[in-house]
Amino acid sequence: MTIGVIGGIGAGKSTVLDLLESKYDCEIIKTDDVAKSFYVSGNPVFEQLKGLLGEDIQNEDGTVDKTSIARKLYGDDNGNLRNQVNSIVHPAVWEYVRNRIHACRGISVVETALPSEIFADMCDEIWFVYTREDVRVKRLMATRGYTEKKARDMIHSQIGDEAYKEMASFVIDNSGSREETAEAVEKHMTEGIIK
Numbered sequence: 001m002t003i004g005v006i007g008g009i010g011a012g013k014s015t016v017l018d019l020l021e022s023k024y025d026c027e028i029i030k031t032d033d034v035a036k037s038f039y040v041s042g043n044p045v046f047e048q049l050k051g052l053l054g055e056d057i058q059n060e061d062g063t064v065d066k067t068s069i070a071r072k073l074y075g076d077d078n079g080n081l082r083n084q085v086n087s088i089v090h091p092a093v094w095e096y097v098r099n100r101i102h103a104c105r106g107i108s109v110v111e112t113a114l115p116s117e118i119f120a121d122m123c124d125e126i127w128f129v130y131t132r133e134d135v136r137v138k139r140l141m142a143t144r145g146y147t148e149k150k151a152r153d154m155i156h157s158q159i160g161d162e163a164y165k166e167m168a169s170f171v172i173d174n175s176g177s178r179e180e181t182a183e184a185v186e187k188h189m190t191e192g193i194i195k
Helices: 013-024 031-037 044-053 066-073 079-103 117-122 133-144 148-156 161-167 178-193
Strands: 002-006 027-030 108-111 125-130 170-173
Touching: 002 013, 002 117, 013 027, 013 108, 013 125, 013 178, 027 031, 027 079, 031 079, 044 066, 044 079, 066 079, 079 108, 079 117, 125 161, 133 148, 170 178
Parallel strands: 002 108, 002 125, 027 108, 125 170
Antiparallel strands: none
């Protein structure tokens, strides 16, 4: 079985993933971590990116120069270049995820910030981790040192809660305590998944 986990920044997806991994021995696959793992010298994805963006996106030690990539990709007139990068990275990420799911003998959990049709097709269920905006702002200020404005700007730059809800088959309200979230996860797992 494959569970998809979606939700905005500061919603507490990590809390849900930790619960699924520790209590139910689920295999956790974070698409952002998968993409980051490609950014090393010799990886076919990174080699294609160097061909597109230039050799200067690689540091002398073979790791990615994030500043160089950001400089090339972010700006009003760089949308086409970003699309080209996404057309290299995203298919490779989803191929990797698909292979991990097929190799898993238990429950796979795929967390992504960019849910797509490919993602939805891979999942048996999609869980939306919902948290009130005021709680998310406080969390981001406490854990990441963001100003209130930066936290709100980050939240508003992402997919909205209603769009996430439309994709989801199960919604977890993570606005309260970790214990309340754990109870919601346990109830759903025991009633709907582990029978």
